[in-house]
Amino acid sequence: MLVSRQLAESERLRVGDVVQLAPDKNGSEPRSFRIAGIYEPTPDPSRLGDAALEVRLHLPDLLSLTRDPLTPEGTEHVESINIALMDPSDARQFARDVAARMPGVMARPSADAGGNAERFVILERFHQAIAAVTITAATVFLLALTIMLVEERRETVGVLRLIGVPVRRVFMQVLVEGVVIAGFGWLFGLGLALASEGLINRFFQWRYDTALVFARITPGVAATCLMIAVPLGVVATSAASWALLRRGSLRLARR
Amino acid sequence: MNALAYAWRSLVRQPARAVLGVLGVAAVGALLFDMLLLSEGLVLSMRDLLDRTGYDIRVTAGDPGRDAGPLIDEAAAVAAAVSAQPSVRSAITVRLADARLAGASSAVRPRRAFLQGIGGEGGRPWTRRRGRDPMGTLEVVLNDEGVRALGVEIGSEVTVSVSSCSGNEEAPPPVTFRVVGVVTFPFDSPDDITAGLTAAGLADACGTDDHGVAHAVMVASRGDAARAAADISTLRPDLRVLTTDEALGAFQEQGFSYFRQISTVLTTVTVSFALLLIAVLLTVSVNQRLGEIAALRALGFSRRRVVADVLCESALTVGIGGGLSLPLGALLAVWLDSILKRMPEIPTELHFFVYHSDALLVHVSLLAATALLAALYPMATVARLPIAATLRNEVVS
Amino acid sequence: MIVRADDISRVFAMPAGPVVAVRNVSLGIGPGDYVAISGPSGCGKSTLLHMLGCVDTPSSGTLLFDQHDVSCMSDYARSLVRLRHIGFVFQRFFLLPMLTAWENVELPQAEAGVPRSERRARTGELLAYVGLASRADHRPSQLSGGEMQRVAIARALANRPRLVLADEPTGELDRSTGQQIAALLDRINADGTALVIVTHDSALAEHARRLLTMRDGRVEEEGGR
Numbered sequence: 001m002l003v004s005r006q007l008a009e010s011e012r013l014r015v016g017d018v019v020q021l022a023p024d025k026n027g028s029e030p031r032s033f034r035i036a037g038i039y040e041p042t043p044d045p046s047r048l049g050d051a052a053l054e055v056r057l058h059l060p061d062l063l064s065l066t067r068d069p070l071t072p073e074g075t076e077h078v079e080s081i082n083i084a085l086m087d088p089s090d091a092r093q094f095a096r097d098v099a100a101r102m103p104g105v106m107a108r109p110s111a112d113a114g115g116n117a118e119r120f121v122i123l124e125r126f127h128q129a130i131a132a133v134t135i136t137a138a139t140v141f142l143l144a145l146t147i148m149l150v151e152e153r154r155e156t157v158g159v160l161r162l163i164g165v166p167v168r169r170v171f172m173q174v175l176v177e178g179v180v181i182a183g184f185g186w187l188f189g190l191g192l193a194l195a196s197e198g199l200i201n202r203f204f205q206w207r208y209d210t211a212l213v214f215a216r217i218t219p220g221v222a223a224t225c226l227m228i229a230v231p232l233g234v235v236a237t238s239a240a241s242w243a244l245l246r247r248g249s250l251r252l253a254r255r
Numbered sequence: 256m257n258a259l260a261y262a263w264r265s266l267v268r269q270p271a272r273a274v275l276g277v278l279g280v281a282a283v284g285a286l287l288f289d290m291l292l293l294s295e296g297l298v299l300s301m302r303d304l305l306d307r308t309g310y311d312i313r314v315t316a317g318d319p320g321r322d323a324g325p326l327i328d329e330a331a332a333v334a335a336a337v338s339a340q341p342s343v344r345s346a347i348t349v350r351l352a353d354a355r356l357a358g359a360s361s362a363v364r365p366r367r368a369f370l371q372g373i374g375g376e377g378g379r380p381w382t383r384r385r386g387r388d389p390m391g392t393l394e395v396v397l398n399d400e401g402v403r404a405l406g407v408e409i410g411s412e413v414t415v416s417v418s419s420c421s422g423n424e425e426a427p428p429p430v431t432f433r434v435v436g437v438v439t440f441p442f443d444s445p446d447d448i449t450a451g452l453t454a455a456g457l458a459d460a461c462g463t464d465d466h467g468v469a470h471a472v473m474v475a476s477r478g479d480a481a482r483a484a485a486d487i488s489t490l491r492p493d494l495r496v497l498t499t500d501e502a503l504g505a506f507q508e509q510g511f512s513y514f515r516q517i518s519t520v521l522t523t524v525t526v527s528f529a530l531l532l533i534a535v536l537l538t539v540s541v542n543q544r545l546g547e548i549a550a551l552r553a554l555g556f557s558r559r560r561v562v563a564d565v566l567c568e569s570a571l572t573v574g575i576g577g578g579l580s581l582p583l584g585a586l587l588a589v590w591l592d593s594i595l596k597r598m599p600e601i602p603t604e605l606h607f608f609v610y611h612s613d614a615l616l617v618h619v620s621l622l623a624a625t626a627l628l629a630a631l632y633p634m635a636t637v638a639r640l641p642i643a644a645t646l647r648n649e650v651v652s
Numbered sequence: 653m654i655v656r657a658d659d660i661s662r663v664f665a666m667p668a669g670p671v672v673a674v675r676n677v678s679l680g681i682g683p684g685d686y687v688a689i690s691g692p693s694g695c696g697k698s699t700l701l702h703m704l705g706c707v708d709t710p711s712s713g714t715l716l717f718d719q720h721d722v723s724c725m726s727d728y729a730r731s732l733v734r735l736r737h738i739g740f741v742f743q744r745f746f747l748l749p750m751l752t753a754w755e756n757v758e759l760p761q762a763e764a765g766v767p768r769s770e771r772r773a774r775t776g777e778l779l780a781y782v783g784l785a786s787r788a789d790h791r792p793s794q795l796s797g798g799e800m801q802r803v804a805i806a807r808a809l810a811n812r813p814r815l816v817l818a819d820e821p822t823g824e825l826d827r828s829t830g831q832q833i834a835a836l837l838d839r840i841n842a843d844g845t846a847l848v849i850v851t852h853d854s855a856l857a858e859h860a861r862r863l864l865t866m867r868d869g870r871v872e873e874e875g876g877r
Contacts, residue, residue, distance in 0.1 A: 555735025
């Protein structure tokens with residue numbers, strides 16, 4: 001049999017060890033099995049926190065071990081049959097064919113079998129809600145900062161206006177600066193996120209003793225951040241500048 | 256004009272900036288507050304639900320896992336023996352089953368339901384809303400969803416067809432019960448239909464004679480649950496005894512641990528975020544006023560005073576924002592709670608965000624520490640400000 | 653003697669090498685003195701003024717304020733000296749923009765712990781003294797340059813200093829306004845307050861009774877009327 005890594009570590013088992021398995025907690029009618037290998041269980045998000053203390057046997061061995069004495073050999077039942085198709089894209093059609101030919105049997109593609117997927121959809125919405133609040137707070141602070149930074153240039157802008165530089169030219173310059181700052185900010189934020197991704201995954205994988213990946217910065221995520229950060233930076237800078245440029249030149253240049 | 260009053264005037268001198276700074280702190284503070292509510296919220300809510308049953312110890316034949324678990328043979332005798340313990344106030348047996356319920360009207364299709372068969376003299380693990388508890392064998396109480404979905408009321412008849420009943424592999428014939436009460440079960444999800452019966456009633460519905468078996472014995476101690484649990488373990492070492500505290504401990508380790516972890520991570524991120532942003536706001540604000548500060552120093556304001564001005568400005572921004580963050584956080588918690596409660600199989604009465612006074616204390620402490628730490632760099636800038644050089648630079652610039 | 657400087661120098665450490673801003677200067681300022689310090693840009697006038705006002709300390713030599721060695725005072729003690737005994741008038745006024753004229757003048761008194769009723773009386777008196785009683789509720793942004801400087805002078809007089817130091821008090825003002833300020837400074841000195849001004853304005857310097865000319869950090873000549 002194979003044992004999970006977690007079970008091997010918990011019971012200090014090694015390949016080659018002979019152990020006894022019994023079908024009930026009293027240990028009655030045990031059978032001996034040799035550990036042929038140690039495997040890493042497929043991470044299951046719906047079982048987060050559960051210690052993966054499990055073993056894998058040949059099916060006949062498992063059926064033989066757990067068969068009710070009154071059940072004739074060959075009439076046992078299994079919960080499911082996993083099928084690997086030559087062409088995975090045939091999964092839905094195959095499932096329909098099986099269901100049609102064997103009434104009472106439920107066949108479905110693996111992609112649709114995520115019975116617990118809804119829980120993670122909800123969690124995703126929760127995370128998005130947190131992100132929305134964080135972005136809102138960041139935007140508010142960003143506006144405050146850009147107002148202060150633009151205010152610092154009040155005299156300079158006033159003098160430029162007095163000597164005849166058009167509003168549009170000044171505004172465009174500020175806009176370009178806003179794009180550059182937002183772009184660099186996005187890059188820095190992305191770097192910070194990538195570094196955090198590693199830390200978060202390492203921490204939670206250690207904490208839950210799992211190979212699950214908890215955080216992943218995909219190109220899509222990076223692109224979404226860019227599409228939020230740069231326009232926000234530009235809008236904040238523009239809003240602050242517009243408020244400033246509306247004032248008269250003399251008022252701006254006056255100390 | 257003391258430091259606080261001066262700081263207030265400095266703050267309102269640029270109202271847009273001040274309002275935005277306060278709002279930013281309020282938003283971040285609201286998120287921080289909610290994460291603190293989340294850190295213990297589930298445990299507190301679960302404890303509340305467990306306490307609503309009226310029992311603080313659960314005795315089972317083994318680990319229930321993902322279904323009702325194995326039956327306790329002679330559970331009624333176990334309950335009677337447990338009840339006789341001096342540390343125990345009362346004990347009841349609980350047997351569970353799945354069934355389909357149908358009302359009298361054929362227009363209403365049968366619905367899947369969970370059955371709880373209760374034996375013993377102790378209080379029932381539900382809250383009665385209308386009517387009374389079942390006493391006879393053919394009496395049943397339903398929850399609100401059951402009454403609504405089946406179109407029945409107190410006095411109506413419902414037909415119970417048990418589909419899964421431990422101890423009987425064959426599907427028993429349907430049995431008709433009379434509804435005698437409408438109750439609330441603590442762990443019901445919004446769409447759950449749950450029915451409460453007597454132990455004998457459930458045995459009849461299961462088509463068996465054995466009224467004494469049950470999935471669990473629920474025990475109410477006389478105040479010392481740990482001692483009562485120890486007494487029960489001594490009496491029946493073959494059974495698994497779990498107090499409410501132990502059950503919650505297990506939930507913490509498994510099902511709830513994700514939310515504790517995310518709460519800790521987000522609390523850390525939120526505080527760091529607030530610290531950074533407030534520090535930047537204050538630093539930029541101070542840097543814009545260096546000439547003014549140097550002039551105040553030249554006029555005789557002590558280093559301590561100008562540093563106190565900066566600290567007060569930070570305290571005001573964080574204090575006002577922090578005050579606003581509480582009602583904002585409460586609203587945000589309602590929204591976030593409603594998102595998480597859409598997860599399947601979450602009891603209606605279970606909440607993820609629950610107020611507890613520790614959360615408020617930690618929130619205030621963290622914000623106070625943030626105000627102080629964020630002001631450190633600008634305070635140092637102001638404390639070390641070379642007066643003469645700054646005045647000179649102001650003239651030159 | 654209010655301030656006595658004996659052979660004081662001030663050296664600034666710069667990346668390109670030390671810069672001697674003030675070199676071996678000795679002078680004394682007594683009660684009622686009116687001293688003007690002039691000289692080309694960068695000759696050390698403002699640095700000398702800052703040292704006399706206990707804003708800065710000499711790198712060498714002895715500087716005494718009221719017989720106390722300024723170099724031996726803590727920063728807090730020097731702050732108290734400036735608060736209670738010295739008034740500063742700056743070229744750029746440095747009024748607090750979020751406070752009214754009244755509040756700007758009242759601020760140093762509050763910091764010095766003057767009781768509220770006394771502050772009110774003193775502030776009203778000072779604003780009338782500088783001719784701005786009717787502008788007490790105006791913020792600096794609502795005042796002209798000359799008016800702002802008069803408020804700054806009133807602020808400098810708030811705690812009845814024995815010595816007022818003014819760094820280019822007419823530097824940002826037109827001639828006519830500058831003359832008004834000069835007249836006000838004359839009045840302050842006539843009322844018994846010692847005055848030291850740094851100025852490029854020869855017309856202002858002529859009002860002083862002692863004129864120090866600085867060059868390269870040294871006092872090259874001392875004249876007067």
